[in-house]
Amino acid sequence: xxxxxxxxxxxxxxxxxxxxxxxxxxxxxxxxxxxxxxxxxxxxxxxxxxxxxxxxxxxxxxxxxxxxxxxxxxxxxxxxxxxxxxxxxxxxxxxxxxxxxxxxxxxxxxxxxxxxxxxxxxxxxxxxxxxxxxxxxxxxxxxxxxxxxxxxxxxxxxxxxxxxxxxxxxxxxxxxxxxxxxxxxxxxxxxxxxxxxxxxxxxxxxxxxxxxxxxxxxxxxxxxxxxxxxxxxxxxxxxxxxxxxxxxxxxxxxxxxxxxxxxxxxxxxxxxxxxxxxxxxxxxxxxxxxxxxxxxxxxxxxxxxxxxxxxxxxxxxxxxxxxxxxxxxxx
Amino acid sequence: xxxxxxxxxxxxxxxxxxxxxxxxxxxxxxxxxxxxxxxxxxxxxxxxxxxxxxxxxxxxxxxxxxxxxxxxxxxxxxxxxxxxxxxxxxxxxxxxxxxxxxxxxxxxxxxxxxxxxxxxxxxxxxxxxxxxxxxxxxxxxxxxxxxxxxxxxxxxxxxxxxxxxxxxxxxxxxxxxxxxxxxxxxxxxxxxxxxxxxxxxxxxxxxxxxxxxxxxxxxxxxxxxxxxxxxxxxxxxxxxxxxxxxxxxxxxxxxxxxxxxxxxxxxxxxxxxxxxxxxxxxxxxxxxxxxxxxxxxxxx
Ligand SMILES: [Fe+2]
Ligand SMILES: [Fe+2]
Numbered sequence: 114x115x116x117x118x119x120x121x122x123x124x125x126x127x128x129x130x131x132x133x134x135x136x137x138x139x140x141x142x143x144x145x146x147x148x149x150x151x152x153x154x155x156x157x158x159x160x161x162x163x164x165x166x167x168x169x170x171x172x173x174x175x176x177x178x179x180x181x182x183x184x185x186x187x188x189x190x191x192x193x194x195x196x197x198x199x200x201x202x203x204x205x206x207x208x209x210x211x212x213x214x215x216x217x218x219x220x221x222x223x224x225x226x227x228x229x230x231x232x233x234x235x236x237x238x239x240x241x242x243x244x245x246x247x248x249x250x251x252x253x254x255x256x257x258x259x260x261x262x263x264x265x266x267x268x269x270x271x272x273x274x275x276x277x278x279x280x281x282x283x284x285x286x287x288x289x290x291x292x293x294x295x296x297x298x299x300x301x302x303x304x305x306x307x308x309x310x311x312x313x314x315x316x317x318x319x320x321x322x323x324x325x326x327x328x329x330x331x332x333x334x335x336x337x338x339x340x341x342x343x344x345x346x347x348x349x350x351x352x353x354x355x356x357x358x359x360x361x362x363x364x365x366x367x368x369x370x371x372x373x374x375x376x377x378x379x380x381x382x383x384x385x386x387x388x389x390x391x392x393x394x395x396x397x398x399x400x401x402x403x404x405x406x407x408x409x410x411x412x413x414x415x416x417x418x419x420x421x422x423x424x425x426x427x428x429x430x431x432x433x434x435x436x437x438x439x440x441x442x443x444x
Numbered sequence: 445x446x447x448x449x450x451x452x453x454x455x456x457x458x459x460x461x462x463x464x465x466x467x468x469x470x471x472x473x474x475x476x477x478x479x480x481x482x483x484x485x486x487x488x489x490x491x492x493x494x495x496x497x498x499x500x501x502x503x504x505x506x507x508x509x510x511x512x513x514x515x516x517x518x519x520x521x522x523x524x525x526x527x528x529x530x531x532x533x534x535x536x537x538x539x540x541x542x543x544x545x546x547x548x549x550x551x552x553x554x555x556x557x558x559x560x561x562x563x564x565x566x567x568x569x570x571x572x573x574x575x576x577x578x579x580x581x582x583x584x585x586x587x588x589x590x591x592x593x594x595x596x597x598x599x600x601x602x603x604x605x606x607x608x609x610x611x612x613x614x615x616x617x618x619x620x621x622x623x624x625x626x627x628x629x630x631x632x633x634x635x636x637x638x639x640x641x642x643x644x645x646x647x648x649x650x651x652x653x654x655x656x657x658x659x660x661x662x663x664x665x666x667x668x669x670x671x672x673x674x675x676x677x678x679x680x681x682x683x684x685x686x687x688x689x690x691x692x693x694x695x696x697x698x699x700x701x702x703x704x705x706x707x708x709x710x711x712x713x714x715x716x717x718x719x720x721x722x723x724x725x726x727x728x729x730x731x732x733x734x735x736x737x738x739x740x741x742x743x744x
Contacts, residue, residue, distance in 0.1 A: 178526050185519060186735050187735075188742075189564045189736070192744050194545045194546065197541055197542050200526070201535055201538035201542070208535070304742055306742075415527075419529070421529075423529035423533075425648075426641050427530075428645075429649075430645040
């Protein structure tokens with residue numbers, strides 16, 4: 114690829130012992146250009162991306178479960194169709210992201226095995242259960258909403274395949290958030306029972322959704338390096354702030370109360386003051402002590418095991434077909 | 445397929461990953477930064493075919509047959525999402541289920557107009573004896589081979605049915621069928637590919653495919669039974685018995701290539717069109733209707 118000219122004042126000075134490829138990488142980053150799969154990259158950059166992209170992919174896949182849980186019970190055919198389309202989109206997101214990670218030299222099988230062995234992480238939010246229909250609203254509005262805030266800046270991530278995957282994904286996420294909002298709106302305009310169902314669900318999902326942005330900036334060890342590499346563009350706290358700023362007016366339209374008594378606009382700072390997030394709970398769920406960690410992994414493992422003979426059949430069939438083709442070619 | 449964006453998911457993923465050149469097509473979005481995201485909302489209502497007319501009682505009953513078949517099958521396939529053997533199949537089975545819900549909604553909407561009932565009144569507030577689904581569609585998912593066997597029979601039957609119903613004297617049914625037939629054609633192809641892979645893949649997959657086909661075949665006969673209703677809908681409905689030969693002919697080459705014999709064993713007496721259902725329909729409806737029924741009169 115052609116390297117755009119870098120104004121000399123922002124180009125990092127070649128450090129002693131910097132190899133030409135490393136200099137080229139540094140130049141690309143400094144120019145806010147894209148790193149592509151065949152470009153040289155530092156091992157740590159590759160590792161960071163493999164970790165982040167595969168975790169992201171796993172989150173899409175595990176994230177299908179809490180909503181998949183309601184496809185068969187959706188209360189209208191229209192909602193059933195929308196929910197099905199939404200969960201199916203998430204499968205597509207997983208697919209794009211696994212493909213993006215594969216360009217960094219890891220296979221989908223390796224990533225899946227790590228997930229099933231409980232060695233890989235995914236977003237903790239999906240370790241919460243979805244006991245009510247209103248959770249379909251809260252997940253769309255809050256969880257996909259938080260995902261949008263997190264992901265839109267990732268469309269400009271320095272690694273090309275990741276950024277491009279995020280562009281596609283973000284387009285669909287905004288539809289996801291809107292359908293969640295509509296579910297809640299319909300409930301809030303409904304019967305007393307429906308309104309109570311919506312509020313109860315928002316109460317459960319609000320704080321875990323805020324935790325999706327990760328620990329506070331002063332407790333986020335990997336953030337600085339990711340920002341230097343143009344993978345991450347905004348800090349966890351900045352993104353969280355942006356998210357809450359988006360939610361407050363939407364909550365007003367819905368007529369739901371965000372369950373934070375300390376939430377108020379700070380005129381002076383121009384941001385919302387928020388109550389304390391329970392980081393103990395965050396770390397507990399992260400360590401595998403959330404309400405549904407075991408169930409989520411079990412379901413993924415069961416599906417994977419139950420499908421093994423199918424994947425083996427497809428592979429065997431493909432091999433036989435290929436062999437047949439070669440035979441005919443030779444003959 | 446339901447939407448182009450879903451049709452090409454796998455291709456798109458490959459494109460995202462494989463290209464080593466920046467994707468110019470997306471630069472526009474990227475440069476917009478993070479303030480604006482394009483909305484890719486799928487207007488599902490635009491997917492539905494709504495005719496101007498109200499069906500007569502008999503036509504409504506016929507629409508119910510077809511609508512119930514599609515809805516019951518979609519309800520079953522929805523279970524696979526997040527449980528399929530591979531990610532690509534989560535997406536494919538999801539696509540098929542979405543198409544079928546679309547067909548069901550159009551058909552139930554049409555069926556309900558005559559009695560002033562909505563698609564949801566029909567889906568959520570009818571008890572078992574008022575359903576008109578054939579037993580094939582009610583058969584449980586089983587393992588993947590059973591699901592594929594059910595898909596193989598269902599899609600081939602539906603393809604032959606909708607190809608002919610597209611010429612129905614009833615304009616609404618004809619329009620619904622004309623749209624559905626293209627989607628069902630894809631379902632047919634999807635099923636055929638898997639019949640081949642499973643039958644010719646490994647020893648285990650072959651054994652399972654033979655078992656699945658054998659377990660579902662008893663429900664083929666019912667699809668081709670002419671009920672008295674059909675006599676009253678000449679030119680409007682497709683006579684089921686006329687579909688037997690073309691559907692069988694369409695399946696034969698796939699079975700031949702898969703080195704499978706058409707199973708010969710039990711033949712279920714059926715009865716779904718008269719409200720006599722298999723034991724599977726009750727639990728399926730209980731699950732599907734539970735939330736709606738807990739909130740009579742609520743809208744969602
Ligand atoms: Fe997603
Ligand atoms: Fe989403």
